[in-house]
Amino acid sequence: MSDKKLEFSINEDEQQVLDLVHEIGRNEIIPQRMELDEKEEFPHKIFDKFREAGLFGTLFDEAYGGLGMGPFMSCLVMEAISQYCLGVATSFGAVKLGALPILFGGTEEQKQKYILPLSTGEKLAAFALTEPEAGSDVPNLSTTAVKKGDKYVLNGTKQWISNGGAADIYTVFALTDKSKGARGMSVFVVEKDTPGLSFGKLENKLGIRCSHTRQVILEDVEVPEENLVGLKPNKGFIHGLKTLNASRPFIAAMGVGVAQGAYQEAAKYARERVQFGKNIINFQAIQHMLANMIVKIEGARLLTYRAAVYSDGSHPGTAKFSAIAKYYSSEIAMQVTTDAIQILGGYGYTKDYPVEKMFRDAKILQIYEGTSQIQLNEIGAHIIKESATFK
Numbered sequence: 001m002s003d004k005k006l007e008f009s010i011n012e013d014e015q016q017v018l019d020l021v022h023e024i025g026r027n028e029i030i031p032q033r034m035e036l037d038e039k040e041e042f043p044h045k046i047f048d049k050f051r052e053a054g055l056f057g058t059l060f061d062e063a064y065g066g067l068g069m070g071p072f073m074s075c076l077v078m079e080a081i082s083q084y085c086l087g088v089a090t091s092f093g094a095v096k097l098g099a100l101p102i103l104f105g106g107t108e109e110q111k112q113k114y115i116l117p118l119s120t121g122e123k124l125a126a127f128a129l130t131e132p133e134a135g136s137d138v139p140n141l142s143t144t145a146v147k148k149g150d151k152y153v154l155n156g157t158k159q160w161i162s163n164g165g166a167a168d169i170y171t172v173f174a175l176t177d178k179s180k181g182a183r184g185m186s187v188f189v190v191e192k193d194t195p196g197l198s199f200g201k202l203e204n205k206l207g208i209r210c211s212h213t214r215q216v217i218l219e220d221v222e223v224p225e226e227n228l229v230g231l232k233p234n235k236g237f238i239h240g241l242k243t244l245n246a247s248r249p250f251i252a253a254m255g256v257g258v259a260q261g262a263y264q265e266a267a268k269y270a271r272e273r274v275q276f277g278k279n280i281i282n283f284q285a286i287q288h289m290l291a292n293m294i295v296k297i298e299g300a301r302l303l304t305y306r307a308a309v310y311s312d313g314s315h316p317g318t319a320k321f322s323a324i325a326k327y328y329s330s331e332i333a334m335q336v337t338t339d340a341i342q343i344l345g346g347y348g349y350t351k352d353y354p355v356e357k358m359f360r361d362a363k364i365l366q367i368y369e370g371t372s373q374i375q376l377n378e379i380g381a382h383i384i385k386e387s388a389t390f391k
């Protein structure tokens, strides 16, 4: 078990931030979300509201222009946004995901240069690790970065990059020493206007359609050596692992948020819908479905909050608890959104009610930032280690 004190409280300022997120959710996201989804439109107008409200600052420390509220509060913000639209939450979260390799591995100068404009929302970031032949199998990466004088030349294709094309900076993983495999990987900051950098078509996705996903294509992209994160080559694998351990609680928080949104829609509907002369919420079968939903949500919420508290990397259980929370929240988000459609019956199966979109959106949580199977592999590796000490 753990040794770190678990503290899930927030102060008044933080509560005000969350109230503001819910206000933006109700007034801005709900009226726009279906149209953004249908048109696959990036949520620029909603991001303007986030900027005005200073929400990008909730993701970062004060030293880099943020509000310094810490990972627990960042997760609460992600959860709140996800209650309204997982696509908006994905685009917002991708900024933090793109920033994390710099925060974990960058020099002070790199952090000041790249993180400050992300904290204000002036610029957006993206995280470019996955490739067509390297999804779960990250060590199979083939993008290269070859040193030429005081520059690195990058070549390769990155697949499924959230905020691809929308972001101003990309943290790109590339091999600086092929002979070392994954241990020969480095991270580079590539700015959007760099010659040789281009983007693939907008992926036509099942859900989170307002979050733009594209290939990021690097053809003889030259970056100065100052853009090598941490200025030391072959440290990318460590930066990548730390990034995923820290960001998985965010995905878990997104699962809690979308499940909460679907549960509330289902409960509201069940109070109003009359069949056999009764509001369907009075049928025990419906009550049990709603009860199962909230039991799962509250379980996922506690796992997520613990993982968020541990995600600063100082706890030995960071990786294990991040994987447990990410796995469980993603699974229950899919189950809860599916049951929400069941409670709405035929109406739930149409675009007239938001649960249809929530169900489509939730599926991605079991896939990105490590599939559910990969989370179980990670948990399994911990079990092998820990079970040696079981008496």
Ligand SMILES: Cc1cc2nc3c(=O)[nH]c(=O)nc-3n(C[C@H](O)[C@H](O)[C@H](O)COP(=O)(O)OP(=O)(O)OC[C@H]3O[C@@H](n4cnc5c(N)ncnc54)[C@H](O)[C@@H]3O)c2cc1C
Binding pocket: 094, 126, 127, 128, 129, 130, 134, 135, 136, 137, 159, 160, 161, 162, 163, 205, 213, 364, 367, 368, 369, 370, 371, 372, 373, 374, 377
């Ligand atoms: C919408 C979207 C946004 C994304 N955003 C980003 C992003 O911003 N940046 C980024 O770098 N990547 C991003 N990704 C990539 C995402 O992280 C990968 O899709 C994911 O890691 C899975 O890789 P894959 O799709 O190649 O599937 P594969 O790795 O080919 O997996 C296929 C199936 O095999 C299973 N499998 C594979 N290996 C194992 C194993 N060892 N044990 C058990 N089962 C296994 C998987 O669980 C899965 O069910 C995004 C993907 C999507 C769809």
